[in-house]
Amino acid sequence: MKRILVAAFAIGMLASGASFAEDDHSKMHEMMMKQGGGQPDDRIELKLPATMKAMQKNMMRMHLDTVSEITAALAANDLQKAAAISKDKLGWSPAEEQRCTKVSEMTGEKDFVSLGKAVHMKADELSEAAKAGNRDKALEHLASLIKNCNSCHAKFRH
Numbered sequence: 001m002k003r004i005l006v007a008a009f010a011i012g013m014l015a016s017g018a019s020f021a022e023d024d025h026s027k028m029h030e031m032m033m034k035q036g037g038g039q040p041d042d043r044i045e046l047k048l049p050a051t052m053k054a055m056q057k058n059m060m061r062m063h064l065d066t067v068s069e070i071t072a073a074l075a076a077n078d079l080q081k082a083a084a085i086s087k088d089k090l091g092w093s094p095a096e097e098q099r100c101t102k103v104s105e106m107t108g109e110k111d112f113v114s115l116g117k118a119v120h121m122k123a124d125e126l127s128e129a130a131k132a133g134n135r136d137k138a139l140e141h142l143a144s145l146i147k148n149c150n151s152c153h154a155k156f157r158h
């Protein structure tokens, strides 16, 4: 009897698992259609060599990590730490300028520098607000900074 119960339970789990998967699939489809699925990706392609693309994406993942570190420091109310990370890892610097300019020169896309600079300048503003002890302002800058990241993603692709 116990075995039958166990078997019935297992079959029940499998069956519900299968219907979950089906539900997920149709939900995913619905969501993709709502978000303009099936429409062409008409962003500008950055014509860079594969190695440069890999480097750029690596840099991007580091930036996303930095955004997480800044968020964590703000959440912990460690404003000086948030200020330091924002300035040191994401602030506007000769190195960042050189990197953004290089991509711009290689692709002929001038906007790449201005869109990149907007992110880095925002990181400096965030840093200043955090340094001054203004967490609310720092969070506002963080929200704008993330929007600035996506302004470039909306325009360019690999």
Ligand code: HEC
Binding pocket: 046, 057, 058, 060, 061, 063, 064, 067, 111, 112, 113, 115, 116, 119, 145, 146, 148, 149, 150, 152, 153, 156, 157, 158
């Ligand atoms: C000036 C342009 C630009 C800015 C600014 C920018 N990105 Fe990107 N990002 C790109 C491009 C181009 C890609 C490659 C997209 C593709 O694969 O088609 C990319 C890809 C990414 C990826 C995917 C990496 C992967 O492994 O595929 C992440 C994550 C990312 N960016 C995070 C960020 C974050 C976080 C910021 C802001 C702090 C940011 N980006 C700002 C241009 C930019």
